[in-house]
Amino acid sequence: MIQLLQKLGAKSVNRVAAVGRAGQLLSQSLIAKPAPMTMLPLLVRQLYFIGVLSLVIIIVSGLFIGMVLGLQGYTILVDYGSEQAVGQMVALSLVRELAPVVTALLFAGRAGSAVTAEIGLMKATEQLASYEMIGVDPMRRIIAPRLWAGFISMPLLSMIFAIVGIWGGSLVAVDWLGIFSGSFWANMQASVSFSEDVLNGVIKSLVFGFVVIWIAVFQGNDCVPTSEGISQATTRTVVYSSLAILGLDFLLTAMMFGDF
């Protein structure tokens, strides 16, 4: 019994210490004198790896999810004679929920896991230690550009997801099922508010992007530098990020749209 308590205590202490280390990583990498000439090329490179290379999966997923929404929406709404509202339904679902959440989940799987594995491998092959010994802070050189690239990419990817999704919805609803395009777009325009829906969606994607990339760089930097350690860290990135996204989504939704 005492042993069990001891184990539980040790685990809790480890968890709290990990949160502390994650905070330290964030402050050491982000709070520093700006050095745009050094940082900009590194940031552009990471924007390419983290953002641009995620475009294919985001566009394809957005398109199919939009098409499915259009189809499902039509099948349900047609029974009530309200199929003209499909555009409104597709747009609100995407902008408020699906674009930030699904993009963040895909982002965690595509970019988050890659960042963790890359940093973990750099740690295992002593490249991070090598930066330190050359007198270059790896927090600034390796961690910071990836963090910023994550913050910047995620809202943009989420917006692209929503736009492609809406286009996918219109393909099914208007071009295939024959809903009048005027009512599809006019209903959407009338019901989607920029300040409430679009902005809240962007805020969500910013929060998710921050959390996902923070988890990813921390897990990479904190991993046990062995092949098993890197594999576990990569898994943890995807699992923790997904849980954090879903949990935070509920909290944010309650805060944004919960004032009934």
Added chain:
Amino acid sequence: MTLINDTHIEVNNLSFCRGERKIFDDLSLTIPRGKITAIMGPSGTGKTTLLKLIGGQLTPDQGSISVDGEVVHTLSRRRLFELRAKMGMLFQSGALFTDMTVSENVAFPLRVHTDLPDSVIGDLVLMKLNAVGLRGASELKPAELSGGMARRAALARAIALDPDFLMYDEPFAGQDPIAMGVLINLISHLNRALGHTSVIVSHDIQETLSIADYVYLISDGKVLAQGAPDQLNGSEDPRVEQFMKGRPDGPVPFHYPAQSFEEQLFGGSQ
């Protein structure tokens, strides 16, 4: 014992543990400026750990390490990175940056710490690569190099800035006899010509002793013996003799601490 007048690095009463295992127990040593100091000892005695402690990558549990009079683990992060810019370290694995070519790796410290024009950096990189025999491999990626070549490229990077103080972690491991001879000459030449302080951690006894000015033999977390290479070669201490002559039997155990072989082998069947 040689009288050390000008101390570059001073390790005072250092204790360091990894989990339950005590790596160093009240270890003290001094590394003289401008000399080649070898740190030797059986595997697992923490020689690489000592280099990491000197470089401030690890923090001692007790005691202190001073480089140029500055206590490493009390320095601010910014000051520590400034100090490291004056150090060079050759890692056991080479630790080349895999996203850069060999020449970019060697140029990296020059680009971040100097404002030299590209043409000058290019010339310096060529000189350093020529010194380690890898001028022809300048455009290769680290993945295309053999282990020995990667370590030589890493050495070129470590000496790129002509640091005051160089730490070599197993520089001779995996080198063919020709490369080994070149490296011995290079390390010795760098030290004599430029007055670098060098610390070599190595198991290659004869090669290391041929260029070292002073040797520390570490075992069980303490300094087992120290002195000029001749003194250690002529030591009558059985532990020193066993290590220097590479004898399998003697007071220094070959096996990692464990229960008796017989007990473990037959324990289950009895």
